[in-house]
Amino acid sequence: MDTVGELRIEAPHRELLDQILDKWSLSVLNELCERPCRFNELRRAVPQVTQKSLTATLRRLERNGVIEREVVSTRPVAVRYQITPLGKTLRHPVDVLLAWTSQNMPAIERARAGFDAREAGETGV
Amino acid sequence: MDTVGELRIEAPHRELLDQILDKWSLSVLNELCERPCRFNELRRAVPQVTQKSLTATLRRLERNGVIEREVVSTRPVAVRYQITPLGKTLRHPVDVLLAWTSQNMPAIERARAGFDAREAGETGV
DNA sequence: CGGCATCCTTGAGGATACTG
DNA sequence: CAGTATCCTCAAGGATGCCG
Numbered sequence: 424m425d426t427v428g429e430l431r432i433e434a435p436h437r438e439l440l441d442q443i444l445d446k447w448s449l450s451v452l453n454e455l456c457e458r459p460c461r462f463n464e465l466r467r468a469v470p471q472v473t474q475k476s477l478t479a480t481l482r483r484l485e486r487n488g489v490i491e492r493e494v495v496s497t498r499p500v501a502v503r504y505q506i507t508p509l510g511k512t513l514r515h516p517v518d519v520l521l522a523w524t525s526q527n528m529p530a531i532e533r534a535r536a537g538f539d540a541r542e543a544g545e546t547g548v
Numbered sequence: 549m550d551t552v553g554e555l556r557i558e559a560p561h562r563e564l565l566d567q568i569l570d571k572w573s574l575s576v577l578n579e580l581c582e583r584p585c586r587f588n589e590l591r592r593a594v595p596q597v598t599q600k601s602l603t604a605t606l607r608r609l610e611r612n613g614v615i616e617r618e619v620v621s622t623r624p625v626a627v628r629y630q631i632t633p634l635g636k637t638l639r640h641p642v643d644v645l646l647a648w649t650s651q652n653m654p655a656i657e658r659a660r661a662g663f664d665a666r667e668a669g670e671t672g673v
Numbered sequence: 674c675g676g677c678a679t680c681c682t683t684g685a686g687g688a689t690a691c692t693g
Numbered sequence: 694c695a696g697t698a699t700c701c702t703c704a705a706g707g708a709t710g711c712c713g
Contacts, residue, residue: 488659523641534613
């Protein structure tokens with residue numbers, strides 16, 4: 424297991440993170456990690472997403488090679504989305520990240536409360 | 549090292565990621581991981597960021613408890629930003645994430661090229 | 674079913690000017 | 694030096710309607 428000694432954030436990395444960690448991607452990837460899904464299955468799995476945003480998210484993820492889109496030419500058509508091998512490798516980093524948010528959420532909420540209290544005090548008095 | 553079995557993305561986690569992995573945060577955190585910095589030092593370290601966005605980023609990070617702001621009342625004032633213990637724990641997850649982007653960037657660029665080529669083919673013909 | 678096309682709102686964030 | 698205040702742009706993304 425190697426680490427990144429120099430973690431300067433360059434534009435391509437920043438852009439990639441924007442495409443893969445954006446608003447809906449994690450939910451979609453999470454769904455597809457468990458099983459292949461059809462379009463409307465995903466909509467139901469992530470109820471808040473609009474169809475437009477879901478389409479955009481899926482296209483983005485497909486373009487970056489982490490999911491695959493397969494059109495089954497029945498009547499009416501079915502479309503099957505599934506995670507790729509590359510997509511599966513993304514799970515670990517995301518897992519580590521979410522483990523961090525879970526573990527530290529209490530500390531963060533305390534920090535927020537403290538910050539907000541201090542702010543209110545300065546403005547209020 | 550424990551992992552997250554269930555990585556359902558709930559709103560608070562999503563919001564937290566938005567606040568901590570946003571456009572400039574990683575660059576700022578990276579800088580502050582190496583040494584405490586003053587405001588204009590950070591501006592120089594991240595030349596593309598505007599002063600407004602930098603201020604907003606710093607406030608957000610401070611509010612979430614990952615950095616600390618200390619005003620040194622000299623003339624003129626100096627402001628010292630530094631990473632907190634909580635902030636340091638964020639480094640590992642980010643490191644893992646950036647290791648992933650580094651390792652897979654070539655594969656991703658190939659995927660993108662393939663996708664774009666297919667798309668152009670469909671539209672063009 | 675799985676989209677695409679259109680319209681519209683909203684807010685992030687850049688540019689610029691000013692201040693304790 | 695380290696911001697705040699204002700204005701403005703621009704693009705993400707929601708709502709709605711139509712289609713093969």
